[in-house]
Amino acid sequence: MPGRARGSRFDEGCSLKTASLKTVYLKTAVVALVVVVAAYAIYRNRHALARGFAELPLWVLAVAFALTVLAQGIALVMWRVVLADLGSPLPLVPAARIFYVSQLGKYLPGSLWTIVGQMELARVERVPRRTSLTQGVLVLAIAVGAGVMVSVLLMPFLGRETFARYWWAVLLLPLILVALHPPIFGRVVNTGLRLLRRAPLEVLPTWRGIGKALVLQALVWLVLGVQIWVVVVGLGGDPLPSLLASVGGYALGFSLGMAAIGLPAGAGLREAVLVVALSGVLSPGLALLVALLARGIAVLADVGVALVAAFLTRRTGQPPEATSAEPATGRM
Secondary structure (H helix, E strand, O other): OHHHHHHHHHHHHHHHHHHHHHHHHHHHHHHHHHHHHHHHHHHHOHHHHHHHHHHOOHHHHHHHHHHHHHHHHHHHHHHHHHHHHOOOOOOHHHHHHHHHHHHHHHHOOOOHHHHHHHHHHHHOOOOOHHHHHHHHHHHHHHHHHHHHHHHHHHHHHOOHHHHHHHOOHHHHHHHHHHHOOHHHHHHHHHHHHHHOOOOOOOOOOOHHHHHHHHHHHHHHHHHHHHHHHHHHHHOOOOHHHHHHHHHHHHHHHHHHHHHOOOOHHHOOHHHHHHHHHHOOOOOHHHHHHHHHHHHHHHHHHHHHHHHHHHHHHHHHOOOOOOOOOOOOOOOO
8 A cells, every 4th residue: 555655664764764873873982982991091001101112212113013903904804704604794894893992892801891892883783692792702712722822832932930830821722622613612602592592503613714713813923922022122132032932922921811801901911921931031121011012002003993993984884774573582
C-alpha cells in the first residue's frame, strides 16, 4: 500500500538519521577521550622525556619515535589479520580508529580496558561484540606469545642476572602455544560464550591466521627492540652486544607487562625487566633512563597515532548502515 510504503521509508530514514547522530556523538567522544588521556599520559612521563631531550641528540629521539610509529603500523596490520581471520574484516581507516584509540585504554589499570574499548568502537562498524572480545583476547595472547618466543631465543644474550630472575618465562612458552592452538582456543571461547548464554563464534581462528599474526607481532618486537638499541647507542652503549640485549629485553619486559593484567601498560614490570637486560651494556642509571624514555616515546607515539586516527575518521567516516536484526541470545 502507498501509505505503508511511505511510512516504511520514513521509519528507515529516521533509523539512518539516528544511526548517523550516534556515530557523530561517538566520534566526538572519542576525540575528547584521546585528548584527555593524551594530556594525562604525557604529564606522567614528562620527566623522562625532558631528560631524554637534554642528554640525547635530536636525531636519536627522532629515529626512536619513527621506529615506534612503524611498529604501531605493523601492529595494526596484525590486528586486522586476526579480525579478518574471525570473519569480520574492516577497511583501514575504521580499523585504525578502533585499534589506536582503544590502545589508550592500556594506560588505565587493567589490560581489559583496551578490549572493552575495542568492543564498543567496533560496534559502530557492525562487528559483533563476541567477535571483538575473542579477537581482543587472541591478540593479547599472540602479543605475549610472540614476545616470549623472541626473548627465549635471545635469553643466552641477556646476561646471567636476567636468566636468574626471569627463567620462568621459558615455562610460559609451551602453555601459550597450546592456548593458541586453534581448535583448543575455539573450544575454550565457545564454552565461555555458552556460559554467558551467547551463541558460539560463527568463524573460528585458523592456523594460517594465527601463524601470520605471530610473525607480524615478532616483527613488532624486533622493530621496538631496534628502537631501544638506537637510544642505547646514543647513550654510549657498545652497538653489537647491546642489539640483542635491547631486542630480547624489550620483548620480554613488554610481553610480561602485558600479561600483568592489573598494571597500567605494564607499568614498573616492563622497565624493571629492561633495566636488568641492559645492565651488561649500560650503567644502572643509564639503563633506567632508557627504560623510562622508551615509555615516554611510546606514550607520544600512542597519542599521536590515536589523534590522527580519531580526527581522520571524524572527517572521512561514513554513518553506519542499518544493522540487521539479531537474535537476543545470538550476539554480544
